Amino acid sequence: MGFTFTFRISWTLMIDQTDLSTRISFRVNGNDVSVASDHPHLLAALRDELNITSAKDGCSPTGQCGCCTIMIDGKAQVSCQYPVAKAEGRSITTLEGVDEAERQSFSDAFAACGGLQCGFCIPGIVMRAKSQIDKKGADLTREEMSRHLGAHLCRCTGYVKILDAIDVVAKGTPVSVALPGGIGSRGAKYEAPELALGDRGYVDDIRVPGMLHAALHLTAHVRADILAIDTADALAAPGVEAIYTADDVPGDIRVGIIYKDWPVFIGVGERTSYAGDVLAIVVARTRREARAAAALIKVIYNPLRPIVDPMQAIT
Ligand code: FES
Ligand code: FES
Structure with a gap:
Protein backbone atom coordinates (compact mmCIF):
# COMPACT_ATOMS: atom_id res chain seq x y z
CA MET A 1 0.00 0.00 0.00
CA GLY A 2 3.01 2.20 0.36
CA PHE A 3 2.89 3.35 -3.25
CA THR A 4 -0.78 4.21 -3.22
CA PHE A 5 -0.07 7.93 -3.01
CA THR A 6 0.60 7.77 -6.71
CA PHE A 7 -2.52 5.74 -7.24
CA ARG A 8 -4.97 8.39 -6.19
CA ILE A 9 -5.16 10.36 -9.37
CA SER A 10 -6.20 13.93 -9.64
CA TRP A 11 -9.89 13.37 -10.07
CA THR A 12 -9.82 13.02 -6.31
CA LEU A 13 -8.46 16.52 -5.81
CA MET A 14 -10.68 18.64 -3.60
CA ILE A 15 -9.15 22.07 -3.16
CA ASP A 16 -10.86 24.36 -0.68
CA GLN A 17 -11.46 27.42 -2.80
CA THR A 18 -12.26 29.76 0.08
CA ASP A 19 -9.37 31.96 1.16
CA LEU A 20 -6.07 30.33 0.30
CA SER A 21 -4.08 32.75 2.47
CA THR A 22 -5.98 31.87 5.66
CA ARG A 23 -4.29 29.80 8.32
CA ILE A 24 -6.36 27.33 10.30
CA SER A 25 -5.43 26.95 13.98
CA PHE A 26 -6.07 23.98 16.21
CA ARG A 27 -4.34 21.80 18.79
CA VAL A 28 -2.60 18.57 17.85
CA ASN A 29 -1.41 16.27 20.62
CA GLY A 30 -1.48 19.18 23.06
CA ASN A 31 0.43 21.62 20.83
CA ASP A 32 -1.03 24.72 19.19
CA VAL A 33 -0.48 24.57 15.44
CA SER A 34 -1.65 26.37 12.33
CA VAL A 35 -1.80 25.04 8.79
CA ALA A 36 -2.60 26.40 5.33
CA SER A 37 -6.29 26.39 4.57
CA ASP A 38 -5.92 24.98 1.08
CA HIS A 39 -5.14 21.39 1.97
CA PRO A 40 -7.70 19.09 0.37
CA HIS A 41 -8.54 17.61 3.78
CA LEU A 42 -7.25 17.43 7.34
CA LEU A 43 -5.21 14.28 6.66
CA ALA A 44 -3.14 16.16 4.07
CA ALA A 45 -2.51 19.00 6.53
CA LEU A 46 -1.33 16.52 9.18
CA ARG A 47 0.86 14.46 6.89
CA ASP A 48 2.15 17.00 4.36
CA GLU A 49 2.52 20.13 6.47
CA LEU A 50 2.89 18.91 10.04
CA ASN A 51 4.74 15.68 9.14
CA ILE A 52 2.48 13.61 11.38
CA THR A 53 2.52 10.25 9.65
CA SER A 54 0.89 7.74 12.02
CA ALA A 55 -2.41 8.42 10.23
CA LYS A 56 -1.98 6.57 6.93
CA ASP A 57 -3.41 7.48 3.56
CA GLY A 58 -4.97 4.45 1.98
CA CYS A 59 -7.73 5.95 -0.12
CA SER A 60 -8.08 9.71 0.44
CA PRO A 61 -10.40 11.44 0.04
CA THR A 62 -12.92 8.62 -0.33
CA GLY A 63 -13.20 7.71 3.36
CA GLN A 64 -13.40 3.99 2.61
CA CYS A 65 -10.43 2.35 4.38
CA GLY A 66 -10.26 3.97 7.83
CA CYS A 67 -6.42 4.09 7.77
CA CYS A 68 -6.46 7.85 8.43
CA THR A 69 -8.62 7.67 11.58
CA ILE A 70 -7.67 10.14 14.30
CA MET A 71 -9.55 11.59 17.26
CA ILE A 72 -11.12 15.02 17.01
CA ASP A 73 -12.45 16.37 20.30
CA GLY A 74 -12.36 12.80 21.63
CA LYS A 75 -14.29 11.26 18.75
CA ALA A 76 -12.85 8.92 16.11
CA GLN A 77 -13.00 10.49 12.65
CA VAL A 78 -11.58 9.67 9.24
CA SER A 79 -9.37 12.68 8.61
CA CYS A 80 -9.43 12.42 4.81
CA GLN A 81 -13.10 13.34 4.89
CA TYR A 82 -12.64 16.18 7.32
CA PRO A 83 -12.30 19.70 5.83
CA VAL A 84 -9.30 21.60 7.17
CA ALA A 85 -11.39 24.70 7.92
CA LYS A 86 -13.65 22.64 10.18
CA ALA A 87 -10.64 21.81 12.38
CA GLU A 88 -10.36 25.43 13.56
CA GLY A 89 -10.22 25.53 17.36
CA ARG A 90 -10.52 21.74 17.73
CA SER A 91 -8.37 19.37 19.72
CA ILE A 92 -6.85 16.58 17.65
CA THR A 93 -5.14 13.45 18.86
CA THR A 94 -3.06 11.16 16.69
CA LEU A 95 -1.20 8.07 17.81
CA GLU A 96 1.94 10.18 18.36
CA GLY A 97 0.09 12.02 21.12
CA VAL A 98 -1.37 9.04 22.96
CA ASP A 99 -0.05 8.44 26.46
CA LEU A 197 1.68 2.43 16.36
CA GLY A 198 2.34 3.71 12.83
CA ASP A 199 5.96 4.47 13.70
CA ARG A 200 7.47 2.25 11.03
CA GLY A 201 7.50 4.29 7.85
CA TYR A 202 6.10 3.16 4.53
CA VAL A 203 7.09 4.64 1.19
CA ASP A 204 4.39 7.28 1.60
CA ASP A 205 5.96 8.33 4.91
CA ILE A 206 9.38 9.07 3.44
CA ARG A 207 10.37 12.71 3.78
CA VAL A 208 13.54 13.80 1.97
CA PRO A 209 14.56 17.42 1.33
CA GLY A 210 13.92 18.34 -2.30
CA MET A 211 11.84 15.20 -2.84
CA LEU A 212 9.62 15.14 -5.93
CA HIS A 213 6.13 13.65 -6.04
CA ALA A 214 4.44 11.48 -8.62
CA ALA A 215 0.85 11.02 -9.72
CA LEU A 216 -0.50 8.50 -12.15
CA HIS A 217 -2.94 9.06 -14.95
CA LEU A 218 -5.03 5.89 -15.05
CA THR A 219 -7.18 4.72 -17.89
CA ALA A 220 -10.74 6.01 -17.95
CA HIS A 221 -11.95 2.75 -19.54
CA VAL A 222 -11.24 -0.76 -18.26
CA ARG A 223 -10.93 -2.04 -21.83
CA ALA A 224 -10.12 0.34 -24.62
CA ASP A 225 -7.65 0.94 -27.39
CA ILE A 226 -5.43 3.94 -26.71
CA LEU A 227 -5.43 6.13 -29.79
CA ALA A 228 -3.53 9.17 -28.49
CA ILE A 229 -2.05 10.60 -25.28
CA ASP A 230 -1.51 14.36 -25.16
CA THR A 231 0.67 15.53 -22.27
CA ALA A 232 1.38 19.09 -23.47
CA ASP A 233 -0.95 20.92 -21.06
CA ALA A 234 0.18 18.79 -18.13
CA LEU A 235 3.85 19.39 -18.94
CA ALA A 236 3.25 23.16 -18.87
CA ALA A 237 1.43 23.02 -15.52
CA PRO A 238 3.04 24.62 -12.43
CA GLY A 239 5.66 22.56 -10.66
CA VAL A 240 5.83 19.77 -13.23
CA GLU A 241 9.35 18.38 -13.76
CA ALA A 242 8.65 15.47 -16.12
CA ILE A 243 5.99 13.23 -17.59
CA TYR A 244 6.62 9.63 -18.59
CA THR A 245 4.62 7.32 -20.81
CA ALA A 246 5.27 3.92 -22.39
CA ASP A 247 7.37 5.63 -25.05
CA ASP A 248 9.94 6.49 -22.37
CA VAL A 249 10.48 2.90 -21.23
CA PRO A 250 13.05 1.03 -23.30
CA GLY A 251 12.95 -2.74 -23.62
CA ASP A 252 10.35 -5.03 -22.12
CA ILE A 253 7.63 -3.05 -20.41
CA ARG A 254 6.13 -6.06 -18.65
CA VAL A 255 6.77 -6.98 -15.02
CA GLY A 256 5.48 -9.72 -12.71
CA ILE A 257 6.58 -11.99 -9.87
CA ILE A 258 5.78 -15.31 -11.57
CA TYR A 259 4.81 -14.39 -15.12
CA LYS A 260 5.99 -11.12 -16.55
CA ASP A 261 2.59 -10.23 -17.92
CA TRP A 262 1.79 -6.90 -16.32
CA PRO A 263 2.63 -3.81 -18.41
CA VAL A 264 3.85 -0.87 -16.34
CA PHE A 265 2.32 1.49 -18.91
CA ILE A 266 -0.23 1.11 -21.68
CA GLY A 267 0.98 3.05 -24.67
CA VAL A 268 -0.57 4.45 -27.81
CA GLY A 269 -1.66 1.57 -30.04
CA GLU A 270 -2.13 -0.76 -27.08
CA ARG A 271 -5.21 -1.93 -25.19
CA THR A 272 -6.15 -1.52 -21.53
CA SER A 273 -7.41 -4.51 -19.59
CA TYR A 274 -8.32 -3.21 -16.13
CA ALA A 275 -9.11 0.00 -14.25
CA GLY A 276 -5.60 0.23 -12.79
CA ASP A 277 -3.78 0.45 -16.10
CA VAL A 278 -1.37 3.40 -16.12
CA LEU A 279 -1.13 5.68 -19.14
CA ALA A 280 1.25 8.31 -17.79
CA ILE A 281 3.11 9.34 -14.67
CA VAL A 282 3.59 13.00 -13.76
CA VAL A 283 6.51 14.07 -11.59
CA ALA A 284 6.18 17.44 -9.87
CA ARG A 285 7.50 19.47 -6.95
CA THR A 286 4.45 18.84 -4.77
CA ARG A 287 1.90 16.08 -4.53
CA ARG A 288 -0.88 18.50 -5.31
CA GLU A 289 0.86 19.85 -8.41
CA ALA A 290 1.46 16.29 -9.62
CA ARG A 291 -2.19 15.35 -9.21
CA ALA A 292 -3.46 18.57 -10.76
CA ALA A 293 -1.22 18.07 -13.79
CA ALA A 294 -2.20 14.40 -14.14
CA ALA A 295 -5.78 15.57 -14.62
CA LEU A 296 -4.71 17.70 -17.59
CA ILE A 297 -3.51 14.75 -19.66
CA LYS A 298 -5.83 14.15 -22.59
CA VAL A 299 -6.38 10.67 -23.94
CA ILE A 300 -8.34 9.55 -26.97
CA TYR A 301 -9.85 6.10 -26.44
CA ASN A 302 -11.72 3.60 -28.50
CA PRO A 303 -13.75 2.01 -25.64
CA LEU A 304 -14.44 -1.72 -25.94
CA ARG A 305 -16.75 -4.08 -24.10
CA PRO A 306 -15.00 -5.18 -20.84
CA ILE A 307 -14.10 -8.86 -20.40
CA VAL A 308 -15.40 -10.05 -17.04
CA ASP A 309 -15.04 -13.81 -17.52
CA PRO A 310 -11.61 -15.19 -16.49
CA MET A 311 -11.69 -18.01 -19.06
CA GLN A 312 -12.51 -15.58 -21.81
CA ALA A 313 -9.72 -13.31 -20.58
CA ILE A 314 -7.01 -15.96 -21.06
CA THR A 315 -8.24 -17.32 -24.39
S1 FES B 1 -4.14 -4.24 5.77
FE1 FES B 1 -2.30 -5.25 6.35
S2 FES B 1 -2.55 -5.53 8.50
FE2 FES B 1 -4.44 -4.68 7.86
S1 FES C 1 -7.42 7.37 3.77
FE1 FES C 1 -8.90 5.79 3.61
S2 FES C 1 -10.52 6.50 4.87
FE2 FES C 1 -9.10 8.12 4.86
Missing part, protein backbone atom coordinates in the same frame (compact mmCIF):
# COMPACT_ATOMS: atom_id res chain seq x y z
CA GLU A 100 3.07 6.23 26.43
CA ALA A 101 1.61 3.52 28.70
CA GLU A 102 -1.48 3.31 26.50
CA ARG A 103 0.63 3.11 23.34
CA GLN A 104 2.55 0.28 24.93
CA SER A 105 -0.60 -1.64 25.84
CA PHE A 106 -1.89 -1.39 22.25
CA SER A 107 1.43 -2.35 20.68
CA ASP A 108 1.89 -5.28 23.10
CA ALA A 109 -1.64 -6.52 22.50
CA PHE A 110 -1.40 -6.39 18.70
CA ALA A 111 2.04 -8.02 18.77
CA ALA A 112 0.99 -10.78 21.19
CA CYS A 113 -2.31 -11.55 19.46
CA GLY A 114 -0.90 -11.51 15.96
CA GLY A 115 -3.28 -8.66 15.23
CA LEU A 116 -1.38 -7.33 12.24
CA GLN A 117 0.55 -8.27 9.16
CA CYS A 118 1.59 -5.36 6.95
CA GLY A 119 0.28 -3.01 9.64
CA PHE A 120 -0.91 -0.27 7.32
CA CYS A 121 -4.48 -0.31 8.59
CA ILE A 122 -3.64 -0.76 12.28
CA PRO A 123 -2.89 2.82 13.47
CA GLY A 124 -6.35 3.87 12.30
CA ILE A 125 -7.91 0.84 13.98
CA VAL A 126 -6.02 1.59 17.20
CA MET A 127 -7.45 5.12 17.24
CA ARG A 128 -10.95 3.75 16.67
CA ALA A 129 -10.43 1.19 19.45
CA LYS A 130 -9.05 3.85 21.78
CA SER A 131 -12.13 6.02 21.30
CA GLN A 132 -14.36 3.07 22.21
CA ILE A 133 -12.23 1.94 25.15
CA ASP A 134 -12.13 5.54 26.44
CA LYS A 135 -15.92 5.46 26.40
CA LYS A 136 -16.71 1.95 27.61
CA GLY A 137 -13.53 0.55 29.17
CA ALA A 138 -13.72 -3.14 30.10
CA ASP A 139 -17.44 -3.15 29.22
CA LEU A 140 -16.65 -2.78 25.52
CA THR A 141 -18.00 -5.94 23.93
CA ARG A 142 -16.61 -7.77 20.94
CA GLU A 143 -19.90 -7.29 19.10
CA GLU A 144 -19.84 -3.52 19.64
CA MET A 145 -16.23 -3.27 18.53
CA SER A 146 -16.93 -5.40 15.45
CA ARG A 147 -19.60 -2.93 14.42
CA HIS A 148 -17.14 -0.05 14.76
CA LEU A 149 -14.57 -1.96 12.71
CA GLY A 150 -17.04 -1.68 9.84
CA ALA A 151 -15.37 1.65 9.12
CA HIS A 152 -12.01 -0.08 8.53
CA LEU A 153 -10.61 -2.29 5.82
CA CYS A 154 -7.86 -4.76 6.67
CA ARG A 155 -6.75 -6.71 3.63
CA CYS A 156 -4.20 -9.02 5.19
CA THR A 157 -4.87 -9.88 8.84
CA GLY A 158 -8.62 -10.38 8.93
CA TYR A 159 -10.55 -9.09 11.89
CA VAL A 160 -10.57 -11.91 14.47
CA LYS A 161 -7.04 -11.32 15.78
CA ILE A 162 -7.56 -7.57 15.66
CA LEU A 163 -10.62 -7.98 17.87
CA ASP A 164 -8.60 -10.28 20.17
CA ALA A 165 -5.99 -7.53 20.57
CA ILE A 166 -8.56 -4.82 21.27
CA ASP A 167 -10.24 -7.09 23.81
CA VAL A 168 -6.89 -7.56 25.59
CA VAL A 169 -6.46 -3.78 25.88
CA ALA A 170 -10.07 -3.17 26.97
CA LYS A 171 -9.92 -5.84 29.69
CA GLY A 172 -6.33 -5.13 30.71
CA THR A 173 -5.41 -8.79 30.13
CA PRO A 174 -1.65 -9.36 30.61
CA VAL A 175 0.18 -10.58 27.50
CA SER A 176 3.69 -11.64 26.76
CA VAL A 177 5.46 -10.28 23.74
CA ALA A 178 8.43 -12.35 22.67
CA LEU A 179 10.00 -12.87 19.29
CA PRO A 180 9.99 -16.50 18.06
CA GLY A 181 12.72 -18.59 19.70
CA GLY A 182 13.46 -20.55 16.52
CA ILE A 183 11.91 -22.33 13.58
CA GLY A 184 8.48 -23.69 14.50
CA SER A 185 8.12 -21.69 17.71
CA ARG A 186 5.42 -19.10 18.30
CA GLY A 187 6.21 -15.47 18.80
CA ALA A 188 5.39 -11.86 18.01
CA LYS A 189 5.73 -10.61 14.48
CA TYR A 190 8.93 -8.78 13.62
CA GLU A 191 8.47 -5.01 14.11
CA ALA A 192 4.91 -5.51 15.35
CA PRO A 193 5.03 -2.70 17.95
CA GLU A 194 6.34 -0.12 15.47
CA LEU A 195 3.79 -1.23 12.88
CA ALA A 196 0.88 -1.13 15.33
